[in-house]
Amino acid sequence: xxxxxxxxxxxxxxxxxxxxxxxxxxxxxxxxxxxxxxxxxxxxxxxxxxxxxxxxxxxxxxxxxxxxxxxxxxxxxxxxxxxxxxxxxxxxxxxxxxxxxxxxxxxxxxxxxxxxxxxxxxxxxxxxxxxxxxxxxxxxxxxxxxxxxxxxxxxxxxxxxxxxxxxxxxxxxxxxxxxxxxxxxxxxxxxxxxxxxxxxxxxxxxxxxxxxxxxxxxxxxxxxxxxxxxxxxxxxxxxxxxxxxxxxxxxxxxxxxxxxxxxxxxxxxxxxxxxxxxxxxxxxxxxxxxxxxxxxxxxxxxxxxxxxxxxxxxxxxxxxxxxxxxxxxxxxxxxxxxxxxxxxxxxxxxxxxxxxxxxxxxxxxxxxxxxxxxxxxxxxxxxxxxxxxxxxxxxxxxxxxxxxxxxxxxxxxxxxxxxxxxxxxxxxxxxxxxxxxxxxxxxxxxxxxxxxxxxxxxxxxxxxxxxxxxxxxxxxxxxxxxxxxxxxxxxxxxxxxxxxxxxx
Numbered sequence: 001x002x003x004x005x006x007x008x009x010x011x012x013x014x015x016x017x018x019x020x021x022x023x024x025x026x027x028x029x030x031x032x033x034x035x036x037x038x039x040x041x042x043x044x045x046x047x048x049x050x051x052x053x054x055x056x057x058x059x060x061x062x063x064x065x066x067x068x069x070x071x072x073x074x075x076x077x078x079x080x081x082x083x084x085x086x087x088x089x090x091x092x093x094x095x096x097x098x099x100x101x102x103x104x105x106x107x108x109x110x111x112x113x114x115x116x117x118x119x120x121x122x123x124x125x126x127x128x129x130x131x132x133x134x135x136x137x138x139x140x141x142x143x144x145x146x147x148x149x150x151x152x153x154x155x156x157x158x159x160x161x162x163x164x165x166x167x168x169x170x171x172x173x174x175x176x177x178x179x180x181x182x183x184x185x186x187x188x189x190x191x192x193x194x195x196x197x198x199x200x201x202x203x204x205x206x207x208x209x210x211x212x213x214x215x216x217x218x219x220x221x222x223x224x225x226x227x228x229x230x231x232x233x234x235x236x237x238x239x240x241x242x243x244x245x246x247x248x249x250x251x252x253x254x255x256x257x258x259x260x261x262x263x264x265x266x267x268x269x270x271x272x273x274x275x276x277x278x279x280x281x282x283x284x285x286x287x288x289x290x291x292x293x294x295x296x297x298x299x300x301x302x303x304x305x306x307x308x309x310x311x312x313x314x315x316x317x318x319x320x321x322x323x324x325x326x327x328x329x330x331x332x333x334x335x336x337x338x339x340x341x342x343x344x345x346x347x348x349x350x351x352x353x354x355x356x357x358x359x360x361x362x363x364x365x366x367x368x369x370x371x372x373x374x375x376x377x378x379x380x381x382x383x384x385x386x387x388x389x390x391x392x393x394x395x396x397x398x399x400x401x402x403x404x405x406x407x408x409x410x411x412x413x414x415x416x417x418x419x420x421x422x423x424x425x426x427x428x429x430x431x432x433x434x435x436x437x438x439x440x441x442x443x444x445x446x447x448x449x450x451x452x453x454x455x456x457x458x459x460x461x462x463x464x465x466x467x468x469x470x471x472x473x474x475x476x477x478x479x480x481x482x483x484x485x486x487x488x489x490x491x492x493x494x495x496x497x498x499x500x501x502x503x504x
Contacts, residue, residue: 028395030072030081032062040074042224054487056378056407059084063408070392076224078104079400081391082379084408086415086439088392092383092404093445100384101126102401106223109238112245117301118451119309122384125293132294133302134451136277140187142454150186151458154179155466162471162500169476169497172322177205177315180459184310184452188303189255190273200251207244208311211237212489248307252300274306275299309452313376314459316492321370321464323481324422326473326498331366331424336503338362339469360465364434365427367460371410371442373422376491378407380444406441415439471500 023035033041049055059082062071069085083092092098100122101107107120115121118130134142141147158179162172178201182192193201221228222236229238259275267280278299285292325332342359357364383402390396411419416426416439429435443453450456467473475481476499485491 025072026079026395026397029079029397030070030392030394031066031068032072035074040076040078042075042221045073045075046221049487053484054378054491056405056487059379059403059405060408068392070394072394078102078224079397080403081394081396081400082403082405083391084405086409086412089404089406089409089441090445091391092402093441093448095389097386097389098383098402099446099448100386102382102384102399104223105226109222109241109245111301111304112249114297114301116298117305119305122386128293129298129302130447130451132278132281133274133306136274137187137306139277140190140273142187147183147187147455148458148462150183150192151462154182154192155463157182158463159466159470162467163502165500167499167501169479169499171495171497172500173315173319173493173495174202174205176318176463177311178202179463180314180318180455181205181307181311183459184306184455186273188274188306189259190276200247204244204247204251205311207240207247208308209492210240211244212312212492248304249300252303256296256299275303278302306451309450310455312490312492313450314452314456316376316490317367317370317374317456318460318463320374320376320493321367321460322467322473322498323493323496324370325468326475327481328422332468332473335363335366335468336472339465343469357461360461361428361432361434362424363461363465363468365424367464368427368434368436368440369422369424372416372440373410373419374485374491375407375410375442376485377442378405378491380404380406383448404444406444409439409441412439467500470503472503474499474501 023037025035033044035041036043045055045058048061049058052058052061059071062073063069063082063084069083069088071082071084073080073082083089101120103115108115111117111120116125118126118133121129138144141150158175161175178193181201185191185193222238228236233239256275256279259273259279263276263279278294282292282294282296282299285294325335338360342356381401381403383404385396385398385400385402388396388398396402410416413419427434427437427440443450443456476497479497481496482494485493
């Protein structure tokens with residue numbers, strides 16, 4: 001009996017200790033809402049973010065409530081720090097201590113149960129594979145003239161499709177996403193996705209769009225309570241991600257196997273695209289007896305990272321740009337006038353590559369204002385503190401997750417004065433030239449800068465110039481697009497339709 005009482009006392013003591021520990025705030029931790037036992041702020045966070053229309057709005061509300069550009073909270077057992085405002089956001093992005101990535105169930109689920117790839121790895125694996133991937137992508141034309149050639153071909157395909165709509169109202173986003181991904185796929189796999197595979201591509205894009213709306217940057221409940229996948233696999237999004245993983249893995253592996261067969265027949269093809277280069281690197285390291293991190297799974301996850309980086313944010317930015325042009329004929333006519341003048345000055349109908357970008361200052365300013373105003377990635381990250389450190393005078397524990405509020409920078413009232421007004425002229429100087437403001441950082445800063453920034457900048461610019469040059473974008477009767485975006489991992493516009501009227 002005494003032994004049972006002793007065991008019960010130990011159990012009760014453990015529960016009390018666990019309870020106290022779960023609600024105790026780390027010493028000098030950034031201010032924020034009080035923790036609930038064992039749950040932290042999870043329930044409050046979900047409830048209030050839903051009520052306000054997104055976690056990015058909630059974080060800004062908490063920053064005001066606690067009068068701090070750093071907000072500390074706890075999601076499950078995970079300490080989370082949100083950095084807001086230009087100073088804190090810039091410091092987090094440029095410091096090595098914040099270059100880590102969290103390791104949780106949701107992030108591993110994103111990469112098919114592994115901790116591989118580039119985007120959500122860190123340390124030696126990240127350094128080695130990011131360097132290799134970017135070197136090889138540049139070799140096959142990423143950010144260079146070869147990529148612009150692919151963009152030109154896809155732009156002409158897109159224009160032909162838009163002309164084929166015969167001015168009927170359409171939702172442009174799907175066609176935009178396919179055009180961007182075909183450019184990326186030419187660099188990764190050496191060819192555009194064949195027309196007979198369009199059904200596969202559309203299905204993958206649909207699954208990715210559903211995934212982005214279902215989760216937030218914190219991963220939803222799956223990140224804090226992975227066991228919920230056994231209780232509610234549909235409601236938590238677990239089944240959706242598993243379906244997406246299965247289809248993507250099959251799609252990527254079919255392409256990799258095709259490359260492997262071609263490489264066996266003709267070893268000289270390793271220079272043609274990223275997959276050939278990676279397979280050859282695997283072969284060389286294996287022949288040298290090296291214990292290498294280059295393997296098939298890592299290749300699949302690297303492709304996945306580029307696929308995700310190039311699929312949604314770029315096409316959604318163009319989608320929003322077209323929506324604004326339809327709603328603001330005055331801006332559209334200014335852009336058309338500049339495009340017409342630039343083409344006339346060049347005395348040719350040459351494709352508007354980035355090398356000619358200095359002739360399109362208002363278009364540049366318009367694109368930057370779309371990215372600033374809509375901030376489709378309002379919260380970026382997540383980062384992980386690699387060791388205990390200080391930020392803004394507060395103590396940040398090792399392995400704490402750091403979230404970065406780009407929205408708070410892009411809508412800073414003191415800097416922009418009128419941040420809620422859409423005004424491309426804010427990026428035009430007194431000489432009529434477009435300039436980049438230091439508060440403008442849609443792709444992030446530092447070594448964790450977005451992998452797809454070169455592709456995004458080139459596609460958005462070239463596609464929009466070509467579309468404005470050849471079409472008027474018109475709202476159908478009764479169509480009123482919403483400026484309020486749908487929350488998720490990224491913000492997305494609500495479905496809308498426009499007409500592409502051929503210019504004469």
